[in-house]
Amino acid sequence: MESLSGLTAFVRAVELGSFVGAAQRLRVSPSAIGKSVARLEESLGVRLLNRSTRHLSLTEAGELFYARGRRVVQELEEAQTELLAQREAPQGRLRISSPALGYRMLVPILPEFTRRYPRIELDLDFSDRMVDVIAERMDAVIRSGDVVDSRLKARTLGSFRLVLVGAPAYFAEHGTPGTPEQLRNHACLFYRFHSSGQVQPWTFEGREGLPALELPGTLTFNNIEALIGAAISGLGIAYLPDFAVGQYLRDGQLQSILDDRLMAGGTFSLLWPGSRQPLPKLRAFVDFLAEHLVLGP
Structure with a gap:
């Protein structure tokens, strides 16, 4: 514990540029900070700080020790924060x-x-x-x-599939594609990714090794809600996550096609x-x- 106290005093003194600043942060006297650092230097057998009346600077050994010591102090503080927080209800x-x-x-x-x-x-x-x-x-x-x-x-939170959907009125007027190749004769509604600016490709099982289908991009959106709305309005066929259109498939506003040729999907994850x-x-x-x-x- 004495070593940890000296390490904390040393790290705070370097961060704040003085024993006075470290003392204020740790709520002790400047002399206590100076003594803790001196004892740490004695135990290590090296000088960590060059001291003057107005300035502290790291020695070569001090620079090496500070780089490692700072991480130790940070980990210790986070562990203390976590233990204290566990005693409280999430808030x-x-x-x-x-x-x-x-x-x-x-x-x-x-x-x-x-x-x-x-x-x-x-x-x-x-x-x-x-x-x-x-x-x-x-x-x-x-x-x-x-x-x-x-x-x-x-x-990981869960997985989803991608489905091709269109409004029943659209299929009644233009016919229902029976193969991916027949999509060339239909209005295709595409999604453009914000991050890359690339248009999302439509992939089909059984076409591995074949050239990508060149489909007519009637409309392209950078918002999936707008894409769903366009499909419901009968503007064409859209390639969408199944969870996003489940309700519209159930109530008949949309119907899916080529389900046996679509295997693409993905997962959602929570990151911190x-x-x-x-x-x-x-x-x-x-x-x-x-x-x-x-x-x-």
Whole structure:
């Protein structure tokens, strides 16, 4: 414990530039900080700081020790924060970002969440742009696809399939495609990804190794809600996640085609910064979504 006290005093003195600043942060006297650092230097057998009346600077050994010591102090503080938080009920503001379509997944289960955790204040951002979890200080984000950011921890929430859908009136007027190739004679409604600007490709089982189908892009959208609305309005055929159109398939506003040729899909995951342990409010949200979120048509 003496070594940890000296390490904390040393790290804070370097961060704040003086023993006085470290003393104010740790609520002890400047002389106590100086003595703790001196004892640490004595135990290590090296000088860590060059001292003057107005300035502290790191020695070569001090630079090496500070780089490692800072991480130790940070881990210790986070562990203490987590232990203290565990004694309290989950509470506080929770900032969550989700794809724009995410409200279809979340809104139906939010009443149960707010009933179970009345002290958690949810701040929900529904947007198709790629949110930087750490830079924008989000507590967590919901994303589809593979997790490629090594700074983040992840928990899989569920999987979905992609389906081709159109309005019954559209198929009554233009006919129903029986093969992927027949889609060339139909109005195709495409989705453009915000992050890359690329149009989402339509993939079909049994066409591996064949050239991609060149389909007529009648309309292209960067918003899935608009794409769904266009399909319901009879403007053409759209390629959409099954959970997003399940209600419209059930009530007859849309019908699916070529189901036996479509195998593409994906997963949704909840991601949060991996540099720290999740606080109880985030852990409660993660566990709740994993338990209650239902995808599929």
